[in-house]
Amino acid sequence: MMTGSDGVFVCGGSGFIGSNLIKHLTRPGSSWGPVKALVRSAEGAARVRAAGGEPVFGDLLDEVGSWREAAVRAAVVVNCAQPSITSSPSERSAMDRCLLRSLDPSRLRRVVMVFGSSYYGRTDEGDSLDETVPTRRPTGLGMSYAPGVRALRGIGQDFDWVAAFPGGVYGRGTWFLEHCLRSIQRDEPIVMRDPPAIWPYIHIEDCVRALEFLMAVDGARLDALGREVILADDEPAPMSRFVDYMSEEIGKPTTLRLLSEDALRELLPPFYSGQLSANMVHRNTRLRRLGFELKYPHIREGIRALDLPRL
Numbered sequence: 001m002m003t004g005s006d007g008v009f010v011c012g013g014s015g016f017i018g019s020n021l022i023k024h025l026t027r028p029g030s031s032w033g034p035v036k037a038l039v040r041s042a043e044g045a046a047r048v049r050a051a052g053g054e055p056v057f058g059d060l061l062d063e064v065g066s067w068r069e070a071a072v073r074a075a076v077v078v079n080c081a082q083p084s085i086t087s088s089p090s091e092r093s094a095m096d097r098c099l100l101r102s103l104d105p106s107r108l109r110r111v112v113m114v115f116g117s118s119y120y121g122r123t124d125e126g127d128s129l130d131e132t133v134p135t136r137r138p139t140g141l142g143m144s145y146a147p148g149v150r151a152l153r154g155i156g157q158d159f160d161w162v163a164a165f166p167g168g169v170y171g172r173g174t175w176f177l178e179h180c181l182r183s184i185q186r187d188e189p190i191v192m193r194d195p196p197a198i199w200p201y202i203h204i205e206d207c208v209r210a211l212e213f214l215m216a217v218d219g220a221r222l223d224a225l226g227r228e229v230i231l232a233d234d235e236p237a238p239m240s241r242f243v244d245y246m247s248e249e250i251g252k253p254t255t256l257r258l259l260s261e262d263a264l265r266e267l268l269p270p271f272y273s274g275q276l277s278a279n280m281v282h283r284n285t286r287l288r289r290l291g292f293e294l295k296y297p298h299i300r301e302g303i304r305a306l307d308l309p310r311l
């Protein structure tokens with residue numbers, strides 16, 4: 001890890017992954033130094049302060065904003081900022097381009113760009129993939145990540161970089177878990193594809209621990225094994241299994257409403273129907289080979305650790 005006054009600069013620090021990362025990096029005994037985070041609102045600034053960080057007001061799309069001073073002075077930069085589900089694919093690439101242009105390679109130790117494993121996208125029934133897949137089938141926001149990945153690959157020797165691709169991050173506050181929890185509490189059926197789609201999952205604690213690991217792991221190992229890393233646990237699983245484990249912890253049975261992909265598209269907005277329909281069996285091959293150890297390698301133990309309310 002690093003010491004010194006420059007510390008870490010986090011983009012998207014008020015979001016779910018970003019705020020949990022700040023909390024993790026500022027824990028007692030951490031040697032990362034001060035953690036600053038880019039925010040666009042007073043509400044976002046409050047979340048960053050509550051997590052232990054120092055807010056920096058600005059917009060990642062502002063190419064001349066004063067926020068760039070904090071970015072250029074940082075020893076490590078982590079970009080957790082994500083476009084909204086209704087934005088155009090070009091928004092994420094513009095954010096990535098603006099951030100990379102703001103960095104000073106003479107000061108920067110590493111930049112970690114956080115995308116999503118939807119960049120790798122769909123898998124056929126019975127198949128799985130890891131970072132070596134020659135052909136991707138991106139889905140959802142995954143289609144907006146490719147320009148940023150290409151930009152990183154094109155940097156060459158100027159920057160020390162890592163591209164991180166979390167799978168289905170779960171924890172209190174994540175949309176799928178909270179949606180399922182509300183449905184179970186209200187005795188409402190949970191809608192999903194027939195058969196239920198398979199996702200890669202990762203507990204939020206393991207996600208931020210993995211990001212910290214990638215901030216510090218030896219560059220020679222990254223050069224040898226690869227700088228594009230899927231963050232996932234050891235158990236890609238059907239959504240129905242995730243819900244079953246939730247139901248088990250809550251102590252209340254649940255009902256599934258299984259629909260065809262066509263029926264899901266008619267019922268739900270495109271982003272949500274696409275997420276519920278896509279098989280994404282993504283493996284954590286490179287993360288494991290780099291030496292990272294998961295605290296929750298399976299979703300059952302991860303869900304148990306969430307301390308969900310008993311009903």
